[in-house]
Amino acid sequence: MNTLAQRxxxxxxxxxxxxxxxxxxVPLPESLRALRPDWVxxxxxxWSMALPHRVGVGFAWLAGLCNDALTGLLLxxxxxxxxxxxxxxxxxxxxxxxYPLWQQAISILVLLGxxxxxLLWINGMIGxxxxxxxxxxxxxxxxxxxxxxxxxLRGLRRGFRVT
Amino acid sequence: MVVFxxxxxxxxxxxxxxxxLDGLRSALSVALYPIQFLIDLxxxxxxxxxxxxxxxxxxxxxxxxxxAQHLLLEARLLKFEALEAENLRLxxxxxxxxxxxxxVLIAELLSVDLDPYQHKVLLNKGERQHVYPGQPLxxxxxxxxxxxxxxxLTATAMxxxxxxxxLPVQVNRNGLRSIVVGTGSLAELSLPHIxxxxxxxxxxxxxxxxxxxRFPPGYPVAEVxxxxxxxxxxxxxxxxxxxxxxxxxxxxxxxxPPEPQTPPETAPEAQSAAPAPEAxxxxxxxxxxxxxxGTQAAPEPAPAAPTAPTPAATENEE
Numbered sequence: 001m002n003t004l005a006q007r008x009x010x011x012x013x014x015x016x017x018x019x020x021x022x023x024x025x026v027p028l029p030e031s032l033r034a035l036r037p038d039w040v041x042x043x044x045x046x047w048s049m050a051l052p053h054r055v056g057v058g059f060a061w062l063a064g065l066c067n068d069a070l071t072g073l074l075l076x077x078x079x080x081x082x083x084x085x086x087x088x089x090x091x092x093x094x095x096x097x098x099y100p101l102w103q104q105a106i107s108i109l110v111l112l113g114x115x116x117x118x119l120l121w122i123n124g125m126i127g128x129x130x131x132x133x134x135x136x137x138x139x140x141x142x143x144x145x146x147x148x149x150x151x152x153l154r155g156l157r158r159g160f161r162v163t
Numbered sequence: 164m165v166v167f168x169x170x171x172x173x174x175x176x177x178x179x180x181x182x183x184l185d186g187l188r189s190a191l192s193v194a195l196y197p198i199q200f201l202i203d204l205x206x207x208x209x210x211x212x213x214x215x216x217x218x219x220x221x222x223x224x225x226x227x228x229x230x231a232q233h234l235l236l237e238a239r240l241l242k243f244e245a246l247e248a249e250n251l252r253l254x255x256x257x258x259x260x261x262x263x264x265x266x267v268l269i270a271e272l273l274s275v276d277l278d279p280y281q282h283k284v285l286l287n288k289g290e291r292q293h294v295y296p297g298q299p300l301x302x303x304x305x306x307x308x309x310x311x312x313x314x315x316l317t318a319t320a321m322x323x324x325x326x327x328x329x330l331p332v333q334v335n336r337n338g339l340r341s342i343v344v345g346t347g348s349l350a351e352l353s354l355p356h357i358x359x360x361x362x363x364x365x366x367x368x369x370x371x372x373x374x375x376x377r378f379p380p381g382y383p384v385a386e387v388x389x390x391x392x393x394x395x396x397x398x399x400x401x402x403x404x405x406x407x408x409x410x411x412x413x414x415x416x417x418x419x420p421p422e423p424q425t426p427p428e429t430a431p432e433a434q435s436a437a438p439a440p441e442a443x444x445x446x447x448x449x450x451x452x453x454x455x456x457g458t459q460a461a462p463e464p465a466p467a468a469p470t471a472p473t474p475a476a477t478e479n480e481e
């Protein structure tokens with residue numbers, strides 16, 4: 001292991017997370033709003049897979065909290081969902097990294113679906129149940145977008161030499 | 164990880180049940196405001212560019228059109244002032260409470276999307292402008308909703324079509340009181356608990372009744388679209404369409420409802436309320452009669468049913 005563990009490019013990680021926040025709140029036409037994939041979670045999954053020693057459950061928890069404050073939800077909702085999903089990702093990241101991209105996308109779909117399930121439970125408990133089947137489409141879209149996002153972020157990581 | 168899970172659960176419970184976390188939420192919102200501002204920037208920049216590069220002819224045409232509209236509105240306002248003075252005199256005769264005017268503030272919606280399953284919008288006015296949670300929100304055509312959260316720089320409002328929102332209304336025609344509940348669809352509201360033999364029909368105008376003390380009475384809310392009476396059910400199924408342009412308005416009005424007044428000190432108010440077309444309307448002031456409130460194109464408060472508003476303890480929001 002590196003004894004001189006360099007920590008480069010924290011700014012890039014932060015920048016991508018902020019870009020994900022912006023994508024989460026950018027206005028979309030009414031019909032497309034329900035289809036928006038969870039950008040913040042996707043970006044967090046990538047970074048926790050690529051740099052597990054740097055992006056961990058704590059970072060995910062904070063990002064979830066910010067997401068709650070940004071979208072006007074109950075504080076702690078996304079924080080909980082993100083912590084659990086990133087925890088699972090950290091446990092599985094070594095296996096996930098070895099999969100081919102399309103198989104990774106399926107696993108990411110499952111992880112996103114898990115995140116959405118947790119949010120659905122929380123929403124049901126506070127009395128805001130969602131009954132539409134279209135609720136699950138964002139996970140599907142997230143899974144489909146994963147290969148592109150992965151390649152893009154990997155390009156960023158290598159380009160800026162983020163460690 | 165367990166620490167974080169516990170912390171999240173605690174945060175959620177506290178936020179759901181009590182308001183202790185408002186400070187934290189405000190702090191986070193202020194920290195995240197630059198992001199929201201950046202997202203709103205293209206829309207604002209677009210409309211600014213459009214204004215700056217408008218041709219002279221467009222401006223002249225718009226000017227003429229606004230003049231004509233202004234003239235029409237002033238004419239209607241004269242009649243309204245007379246009606247209102249008459250209303251005040253009649254109230255005085257009946258010794259009922261005096262209704263003061265409404266103070267308003269214009270705000271703009273930030274074009275930022277919040278959670279897609281909740282009908283909430285973000286405004287660019289916050290605590291600094293004395294916005295408070297529970298404050299009613301209107302646009303030029305009707306009631307839009309109420310403020311639910313306030314941070315120093317922004318405020319979040321819940322629209323009347325959110326499934327968790329309920330609003331006390333009355334039918335304009337006959338004063339039948341009811342509650343209108345959001346359904347989750349932007350074009351539909353529902354009135355639960357209307358008996359099968361109630362006198363309500365399609366085309367009726369629903370206005371705020373003022374019960375609950377949150378929304379000032381008399382502002383239009385919705386128009387009834389369908390009344391389905393089924394004798395086998397306990398209640399009739401009534402749906403209404405909101406009058407305000409919930410998905411199109413960008414400029415909105417925040418209203419401060421009038422304070423409930425004690426039985427009137429009639430002489431000074433009666434003097435100032437006398438139809439005075441020669442007097443200059445004073446600027447927006449809570450004590451001024453509503454004929455003089457500096458509102459711009461406020462929706463015409465329809466003549467409310469002649470009952471004094473009772474400060475009932477009903478909640479607007481579930």
